[in-house]
Amino acid sequence: MKVNELASKLGYEILTREHNDADIKDGYTSDLLSDVMGNASEESILITIQGHKNTLAVASQLDFPAVLICNNRTAALDMLETAEKLKIAVLRTKDNQFVSSYKVYCEIKG
Amino acid sequence: MPDRFPISTEKSPNAIMEVILRLKIKDAMVTKVITADRNATMRDIQNLMKDNKISGVPVLDSCRLIGMVSVNDIIHALDKGHIEEPAIDHMTKSLVVLEDDMPLSFAISYFDKYSYRRFPVIDKNRKFTGMLSSRDVLSVMLQELNKEIKELEEKIVNERDELPNQIARDFFIKKFDFENAGKSSFELKKLLKEKNVSSAVIRRASVASYELEINIAIHSEGGRIVYLVDDEKIEIIANDTGPGIENVDRVVEEGYSTANEWIRSLGFGAGMGIPNTKRVSDEFEITSEIGKGTSVKSVIYLEKKNESE
Numbered sequence: 001m002k003v004n005e006l007a008s009k010l011g012y013e014i015l016t017r018e019h020n021d022a023d024i025k026d027g028y029t030s031d032l033l034s035d036v037m038g039n040a041s042e043e044s045i046l047i048t049i050q051g052h053k054n055t056l057a058v059a060s061q062l063d064f065p066a067v068l069i070c071n072n073r074t075a076a077l078d079m080l081e082t083a084e085k086l087k088i089a090v091l092r093t094k095d096n097q098f099v100s101s102y103k104v105y106c107e108i109k110g
Numbered sequence: 111m112p113d114r115f116p117i118s119t120e121k122s123p124n125a126i127m128e129v130i131l132r133l134k135i136k137d138a139m140v141t142k143v144i145t146a147d148r149n150a151t152m153r154d155i156q157n158l159m160k161d162n163k164i165s166g167v168p169v170l171d172s173c174r175l176i177g178m179v180s181v182n183d184i185i186h187a188l189d190k191g192h193i194e195e196p197a198i199d200h201m202t203k204s205l206v207v208l209e210d211d212m213p214l215s216f217a218i219s220y221f222d223k224y225s226y227r228r229f230p231v232i233d234k235n236r237k238f239t240g241m242l243s244s245r246d247v248l249s250v251m252l253q254e255l256n257k258e259i260k261e262l263e264e265k266i267v268n269e270r271d272e273l274p275n276q277i278a279r280d281f282f283i284k285k286f287d288f289e290n291a292g293k294s295s296f297e298l299k300k301l302l303k304e305k306n307v308s309s310a311v312i313r314r315a316s317v318a319s320y321e322l323e324i325n326i327a328i329h330s331e332g333g334r335i336v337y338l339v340d341d342e343k344i345e346i347i348a349n350d351t352g353p354g355i356e357n358v359d360r361v362v363e364e365g366y367s368t369a370n371e372w373i374r375s376l377g378f379g380a381g382m383g384i385p386n387t388k389r390v391s392d393e394f395e396i397t398s399e400i401g402k403g404t405s406v407k408s409v410i411y412l413e414k415k416n417e418s419e
Contacts, residue, residue, distance in 0.1 A: 033324075034382035037317050038389070042309075050377040057292025061299060061316045078289075 001108050003066045003089045006045070010103055012068065012091040015075050019089035022065035024108055029101045033058050040064075045108075047100050051075040056082045064088060068104070070097045115221045115244065117251070124282040125262060127215075128332070129254045131284055135217055136210035138250040139231045139240035145170050146179070150197045152187040155179045168230050168238060169201050175230050175238040177201035207232050210239050214250070217242055277301065279337040283326040283350075288376065291327045295319040298337050298346075305339065311412055314390035315344050318408040321383040322348035328373055330404065343392075346408040355398040362388055362396070 004021045007014050028040035029047040036046060036058050045066045046059055051073045059067055066089040069075050075090055083090045093100055117126060144162050146155050148171045155167050159181065169177045179201045187193045187200050208217055208229045220229060221244050228243040265280075279301065281294035298319045302312045319337065326333040326348055333350030360366045361384045369379025384406075388394045393409035 031377050032380040032382070033377040034321060034380045034386055037320055038382055038386040042313065048377075052376060054288055054291060054376055054378070057295070058320070061292070061295055061320055062313075 003045075003091075006066075006104070006107055007089070007091050009107060010093070012093050015069075015080055015090040015092055016083045016088070018084055018087065020065060020087040024065055027101065027104050027108060029097050031097075037061065045104060047097050047104060049073050049097065051079060053079045053082050055079065056086060056088060059088050060086050066091055068093060068100055070095060070100050115218050115247075117218055125258050126255070128282055128284065129251065129258055130215040130218060131213045132332075133214040133250060133254060134210065135208050135212050135214060135231055135242055136239070138214060138217070138246045139210065139242040140246055141240040143168060143241050145238070146197060147171070148176060148198055152179070152184060152193045152195060152197050152200055155197050156184050156188075156193065159184065166228060166241075168241070169197055170238055173237040175205065175207065175232060175236075177203045178205055178230065205230060208242060209234065214247060217247055221247070273340065276338055276340045279339075281323075281335050283323055283333050283335055285327065285330065285332045287327055291324055292320060294323050294335050294337075298339075298344075301337070301339060302344070307344075307412055311344070311410060315346070315410050317390045318346050318387045318410065321387045322346060322406055322408065324378060325383050325406075326350050328369055328378055333403070341412070343412060344410045346406075346410075348404075348406045350403045350405075352401060352403045354400040354402055355396075355404055356400060358396055358398050 001024050002021050003019060003024060006024060023043065024045045025043040026041045027047060028036055028044045030036050031048050031050050033054060040046065040062055042063050044064055045068055046055065046064050047068045047070060048055060049070050051069045053076060055067055056079060069090065069092045072092060072094045075092065080090055095103065117130065144158055144164055145168045146158060148169060150169065158167055159165065165181045167179045168175055169179060179197050183200055183202060192200050206220065206224055206226065206229060208220060208231045210231050210233050217229065228241050230238060231240045231242050233239045279297060295316055299312060299316050302315060323335055326335065330350030331352045333348060336347040338345040355361055364385040365381040367379045367381035373379045387408055390410065391408040392411050395407045396404065398404040
């Protein structure tokens with residue numbers, strides 16, 4: 001499923017002004033960047049509460065098309081700037097990681 | 111003299127950035143400073159300036175800085191007939207000060223931000239410790255850059271000894287520089303993609319390079335990461351300048367971490383960095399010496415029978 005389709009279906013706020021509307025092939029939920037780095041599959045959506053630039057360093061290494069920030073947490077401004085440069089979408093939801101993981105799973109795997 | 115300080119704290123080469131982050135204001139400042147005490151009059155200070163050929167005098171209350179008198183303040187006092195009055199009534203009281211423990215990069219941005227030619231320096235107990243002028247900054251920078259360039263030149267000679275068909279990339283990683291963390295891994299990934307290395311191998315190299323890069327930023331005083339790529343293998347060599355690891359055997363255990371709370375709040379310090387790196391490496395070595403630094407080498411072969419895609 002494409003980033004924009006997922007965002008609109010689940011009512012996610014899109015924080016980045018531009019991104020590639022790339023295909024989301026899988027998902028991974030974690031707030032530990034080494035865990036993501038070591039275990040997530042490529043082209044996943046990352047479900048996390050880490051709203052800062054370092055999340056994107058990992059996302060870009062793994063060719064993630066999107067990062068979903070949970071609990072309505074703030075995304076740092078420099079995170080969004082970096083995301084726009086890398087064309088990675090930063091999405092936001094009021095749901096927590098558990099609920100988000102379920103909803104995203106149903107959309108992309110269901 | 112140019113309007114701005116001729117060194118950028120954002121876009122300068124790594125070697126310069128290293129120097130201005132490594133050097134502290136106390137390394138550059140002048141500590142022998144002519145000062146006046148709180149009872150001095152403007153006339154006393156005018157005489158101090160004349161006798162010592164200086165253009166600014168800090169006013170101290172015991173060791174605490176309470177103000178500065180500049181030539182302008184003296185001219186103003188002469189003009190208004192305040193020259194015999196206590197300096198404490200006519201000095202500049204709202205001061206921009208630097209702390210002696212700040213990196214020199216702070217001072218450089220201050221010189222850019224404010225039009226002052228010098229800044230008073232205080233220590234963490236707010237005790238006056240010296241003065242810093244742009245001249246002091248330039249002089250200490252030149253000394254350090256001489257050393258730095260000498261080292262770089264020696265390194266270039268070493269790099270010429272490298273094998274043909276080998277690509278070498280070298281990055282400096284600074285302590286707590288999470289701004290740039292991940293950049294060198296990004297470069298390695300780009301290079302491997304251009305070389306048409308299989309995506310599984312790129313993935314493993316990304317894990318190793320990112321983890322080692324982040325480790326230098328989190329745990330060390332700063333260091334270097336070197337990538338050597340040839341037709342057979344990728345070598346990732348991470349060296350830092352300290353503090354060294356007490357028990358190297360423990361860091362290869364998953365979950366062992368010495369990272370503090372704020373590092374953890376950024377999503378680092380899960381205690382998976384070294385185990386992740388080891389897992390993706392075909393060869394892995396870690397050596398460390400307290401007070402000296404840590405050295406990690408990860409080798410990943412481009413082709414391996416049991417892992418071809």
